Amino acid sequence: MAKDITNILEARGVSKRFGEVQALYKVDFSVRKGEIHGLLGENGAGKSTLMNILYGLYKPDEGEIYIEGKRVEIHSPLDSIRLGIGMIHQMSTLVPEFTAVENIVLGTEESGSRLNIDFSRARKEILELSEKFGLRFPLDVKVKELSAGTKQKIEIIRALYRKAKILILDEPTAYLVGDEFDQLLSSLKILVDNGVTVIFITHKIREVMQACHRASVLKGGRMQGTVDIEKTSKEELVSLMFTGQNIDVTDSALPNVIPEPVERSEKPVCVIKNLNTYPIVKDGIVLKDVSFEVYGGEIFGIAGISGNGQKELAEAIVNPSIIASGEVIINGKTTTNLSTIDIFKMGVFYTPEDRVYEAILPTASIKKNLLLGHHRDNAFLGRMRTLRWNRIKGVSRELIKRFNVKTPHEELEIRKLSGGNIQKVVFARALMNPIDLLVTHNPTAGLDMASVKFVFEQLLELRRNGKAVLYLNEDLDELMIVSDRIGVLHEGRLVGIFNRDEFDKNKIGALMIGG
Incomplete structure (x- = not known):
């Protein structure tokens, strides 16, 4: 046309x-x-x-x-x-517990009643739209079990269903x-x-x-x-x-950052030993006998096509309840039977894949989001174990300045920040106190060059200071820029580990797809 x-x-x-x-x-x-x-x-x-x-x-x-x-x-x-305007936001606005059909018709019913929906006609129209525009997806599976790409298709069809x-x-x-x-x-x-x-x-x-x-x-x-x-x-x-x-x-698309030589620690900070996991979601992927170590002064990258066990690996490190067998060892101590809070106290911090749904409280202020996970820190508690808000306010302002978060003040709702500035807040919270291991999953998703460079600089600074970084990313180009070693996950198994001088995009890519 x-x-x-x-x-x-x-x-x-x-x-x-x-x-x-x-x-x-x-x-x-x-x-x-x-x-x-x-x-x-x-x-x-x-x-x-x-x-x-x-x-x-x-x-x-x-x-x-x-x-x-x-x-x-x-x-x-x-x-x-x-x-006639429809908007598909960067972060999914679908209801996780609803199916695709339920999400698409939600809000179109008369008088706000689900009883007024002709589901048979709606299904027929949704199928016609999905076929017409090449946007096919399962209609009756709960959205929480679908990939980001499939959710996006559903949101586009939802807009078209509303005559956008x-x-x-x-x-x-x-x-x-x-x-x-x-x-x-x-x-x-x-x-x-x-x-x-x-x-x-x-x-x-x-x-x-x-x-x-x-x-x-x-x-x-x-x-x-x-x-x-x-x-x-x-x-x-x-x-x-x-x-x-x-x-x-x-x-x-990517900043030119070259890691400087750093001597890694003699003993590993994190040991993953014969790790097997339970599925996080129904019929989901599981880890199968995964073993590797991450040393201080090292960025260990994890490559793999989305859905091959990256999330399960990150979750297993901070949430031992999903471990079926094997163990995670941090600084010589097993995490078996420990809580997530106990693991964080061991010097571990985790920035999850979905920064909006898993890492922040969107309608809370920047200040309160910086406090998440630190509300029990003695520095923020008074004599009666109540929060010292003036102290929290002061630290928030210091972190906003240190991490160059673009905001008029610390009381602004964090959802009003750009993706790059939200990620800066997430990293500021992670690095507020000294840590030994950072586990970070797709931290650069949706960020521009300047913000990607910021993330890389934080990872390299940790490495420079002798800390360990486990960096999970589906973008192989980004992994190859900052990683010292790269492990490849395929169908829940670690199928290869490459040292930096062995990096070969074709060889790593072949393992990612099962070659």
Whole structure:
């Protein structure tokens, strides 16, 4: 389908301020009917803020919005949905205990009653939509048992079920693995061929070059320009995104960080010995006789296609209840029969894969999120074992400054931060007190180059200080940048370990897929 030069959506002079932070300043943004329009920018550039305004989650301080040439007022997501706008957020908004069908029809019933839903007709329509757009998924499996890529398909169909003609995808590839990006790209092309317009929010230039017809770049809340992809270059987009910043963009996606030589400890900090686990979810993967060691002064990377035991390995280290046999030993002491709190007291800290659902309390303040896991620390307790909030406030401000968290104050709800700044808070909490072992799972998912570089620097600083890091990531390129050794998980088994001088992307990749 040829792209219509008519603008289906326009934002004119849109500004938004959060306290002292100017998130958007007089932004003009237009999208043509039937195109995939990329919205590029670093974390904190204002991309999600602009889209949240278009979706009715935020009210602009000034500016106007037009749909198909008509000025509209969007006060809530319900207004946005009625205008034909659907938004798929970076973090899934599906109800984990509901099936795909239940999630899709949720909110469409009349008078708020589930009894008013014609499930037979709904199933038929959902199946027709999924076939038409190449977005197939199991209809009757609980969402909590599905992969991130499958959840995304469900959310797209949910928007189309509600008659969306404009789809906003916020960092849609952040949690996709393997060929899921190619599948998404194919579906997006089918969408635009059928008259749907797509706004593709990302910080990855290579994705914009592959997927989009045009792209706009935001930086520091200001619009830097809009370009036709066929007439632009990767270098021009890099220039628009990073003018004035000293960032190595040789790959246009990954920072150039070279680990310096560090002498590792004589004895391992963490020993995984003949580890077998119970499944975390029904019929889920289990670890099978996994053994390896992680030393101080070392980053041990774990590679593998998503769902091959990475989460189970990370969980087993901090939650021994899922261990069926074998053991985890920290600094010479077995964790068998210990609680997670006991293990954290041994100098272990864990940053989970899903930073929003597992690592933070979204509606709580930054200050309270920094306190999570530290609320029993003597430094924060008074004589009557009550929390010393003035002390907590002071430490929060110090950590915000030290980790360069972009926020007007520590009382801001953490969900209002960008993904990169949320991850900075998670790392600040992890590194608040001295640790011996950091277990971190996909810490760079959905982050821009500057934020990825920040994460790498934290891992390398721990390594430099003689600490042990177990770094689990589905992105092999990232693992190969900072890891001293890489172990490969496939179907719950550790199928190979590579020293840094043995790193070979083809060989490691072959083991990841069972070769």
